[in-house]
Amino acid sequence: MALEEEREEHHVLPLMEPLKKEKEEHHVLMVAFSAQGHINPMLRLAKRLLSKGLHVTLATTEIARQRMLSSSATTTTAMADNSIAGISLAFFSDGLSLDYDRKTNLDHYMDTLAKFGHINLSTIIHNHTQSHGRKFSCIINNPFVPWVADVAAEHEIPCAMLWIQPCTLYSIYYRFYNNLNQFPTLTNPDMSIELPGLPLLHTQDLPSFVLPSNPLSTFPKLFTELFQNMKKLKWVLANSFYELEKDVIESMSELCPIKPIGPLVPSTLLGEDEETDAGIEMWKSEDSCIEWLNQQEPKSVIYVSFGSIVVLSAKQMESIAIGLMNTKRPFLWVVKASDYQVKDGDGQFPLGFNEETKDRGLIVSWSPQIKVLSHPSVACFLSHCGWNSMLETITAGVPVIAYPQWTDQPTNAKFISDVLRIGVRLRPNQDEGVTDEEVTKCIEKIMVGPSSEEFKKNMAELKMAAREAVASGGSTDRNIQWFVDEIIGSQGTLIS
Structure with missing residues (x-):
């Protein structure tokens, strides 16, 4: 230096x-x-x-x-x-x-x-x-x-x-x-x-x-x-x-x-x-994902992104991948190059993931997030809960699955799930890790669970309040x- x-x-x-x-x-x-x-x-x-x-x-x-x-x-x-x-x-x-x-x-x-x-x-x-x-x-x-x-x-x-x-x-x-x-x-x-x-x-x-x-x-x-x-x-x-x-x-x-x-x-x-x-944008996005979203049903796609800084462990990557695979629902997942360079593993997807999800999943290195959140095909946002992303999803009216990592994100997740009631929070088990079963459960809860309509209603009200x-x-x-x-x-x- x-x-x-x-x-x-x-x-x-x-x-x-x-x-x-x-x-x-x-x-x-x-x-x-x-x-x-x-x-x-x-x-x-x-x-x-x-x-x-x-x-x-x-x-x-x-x-x-x-x-x-x-x-x-x-x-x-x-x-x-x-x-x-x-x-x-x-x-x-x-x-x-x-x-x-x-x-x-x-x-x-x-x-x-x-x-x-x-x-x-x-x-x-x-x-x-x-x-x-x-x-x-x-x-x-x-x-x-x-x-x-x-x-x-x-x-x-x-x-x-x-x-x-x-x-x-x-x-x-x-x-x-x-x-x-x-x-x-x-x-x-x-x-x-x-x-x-x-x-x-x-x-x-x-x-x-x-x-x-x-x-x-x-x-x-x-x-x-x-x-x-x-x-x-x-x-x-x-x-x-x-x-x-x-x-x-x-x-x-x-x-x-x-x-x-x-x-x-x-x-x-x-x-x-x-x-x-x-x-401004400091990363080049793959705009082709919008064409892919155009082919999906309304309110059907799970959007997954953890921002530019968070790097997931191999175990976290695996849990999300299996959880997405088990839902049988379409998803758009932003996976940065750094997500493959974790210290405790190679970050590769679990065996059979690519083959199982090739017809209903799309993985990109970076997305045009505003266009994605505004797209009628997107149903929910699995996010790290960075504040900029949370304001974007609130003003877009898209419910949240919170997976906080550090800094303000845990508090933001609490605010989203327990105060605003516009989403759910992934809960770690005793080993401090989130299981694939938890990922699948939260996706189903926000998509079709008893509280899903409440999340949509509350989010619509906040979207209007922001405007x-x-x-x-x-x-x-x-x-x-x-x-x-x-x-x-x-x-x-x-x-x-």
């Missing part, structure tokens, strides 16, 4: 040409971690702010630019002038060469990103001030780049955070990292907790980062810094909507308020014009207008 030469450390790609002076009164800078699930919510919030008359620049690392340009889903033309859908783009070095594997040592990478990101983001802010004759009116970061708030303070620019997980997780983390409630410990690892606005949470319902068994140091360190220094932020926004999480949102109103301004999902899922959307929230005068629209008014008239103090 080698740092780039000194000339690279301060390198930033130029911003777009200065806008006309009369249009430059209020310009917002967003800073996103270089992951698709972090960048897309930012871009979609940017579009909402543009519609309210603000100008927006999104800054992220150069590695993100490389990934965008390598994807067929992001056109070279859109990136040629450093903009997407009217949103200016700026890219900065994270201090590492583009071919460095950032997953090798995550702790080191996050430290390096903070060090060089701090320097290079300051350069972007300085260049903007020099070329436009005024500062950015506001800077918006997300939880994975908390150092941005320090940069904002140094330049005397108010800072907001876009929380990209559910408000439920915001409440849990805030209380945990500020020692406001008791949580499981090494001496009492199986305790249950009860928090305002939330149901009783057992160990298996809590985010992995608050558990004593958590093996990672990077994210607890990051969240500790964030939640013990909320005074650096003037506003906290959330990728959610009030009607989805009203109890927990209200529970935080006096403690540390959070304003839901989502769901920040593709505009087509909200019944809006596709041209109003802004989003009403983002419509003119809806709860989300009002919150975004409030935020814009705050930026324009910002003279207040930071969150205490």
Whole structure:
């Protein structure tokens, strides 16, 4: 591993040409971690702010630019002038060469990103001030780049955070990292907790980062810094909507308020014009799966995907494969190359699987998920319960089979199965593994079981509530207008 030469450390790609002076009164800078699930919510919030008359620049690392340009889903033309859908783009070095594997040592990478990101983001802010004759009116970061708030303070620019997980997780983390409630410990690892606005949470319902068994140091360190220094932020926004999480949102109103301004999902899922959307893809999808879906019966297909990060073990792969095989139902399964490279096995499918399912199953390396969830043939979604995927399936109206793995996913699964009642959760046996019998049982329960109609009804209601929230005068629209008014008239103090 080698740092780039000194000339690279301060390198930033130029911003777009200065806008006309009369249009430059209020310009917002967003800073996103270089992951698709972090960048897309930012871009979609940017579009909402543009519609309210603000100008927006999104800054992220150069590695993100490389990934965008390598994807067929992001056109070279859109990136040629450093903009997407009217949103200016700026890219900065994270201090590492583009071919460095950032997953090798995550702790080191996050430290390096903070060090060089701090320097290079300051350069972007300085260049903007020099070329436009005024500062950015506001800077918006997300939880994975908390150092941005320090940069904002140094330049005397108010800072907001876009929380990209559910408000439920915001409440849990805030209380945990500020020692406001008791949580499981090494001496009492199986305790249950009860928090305002939330149901009783057992160990298996809590985010992995608050558990004593958590093996990672990077994210607890990051969240500790964030939640013990909320005074650096003037506003906290959330990728959610009030009607989805009203109890927990209200529970935080006096403690540390959070304003839901989502769901920040593709505009087509909200019944809006596709041209109003802004989003990028960092992986090439196999669009041929849509042709395959066109040949299936309505509400018949089980869609299976675990996102871009989760890597399943050989045992998990086997249980899902046999469970799908035994249902005798059509399925579309996204299996990444990394799913074949697990440590405890070769990840191959069980004997007879391919032959048994060749006429009713399709396996792809990556799918156009929005098109899949919107397709009339899809009946349910077997998911890891990442929050972006959950918002997409809610706005598409597709019930969920939850198979959480880590971070916020166990809590999301609890929320889906026990609070919203829009799906079921796979339950591990005593060996901590999910059996193929459990997979088959949950598929049947959500497809034709006694609760299947309730799941569909609840999901339809939430789908409508999401559309009403983002419509003119809806709860989300009002919150975004409030935020814009705050930026324009910002003279207040930071969150205490």
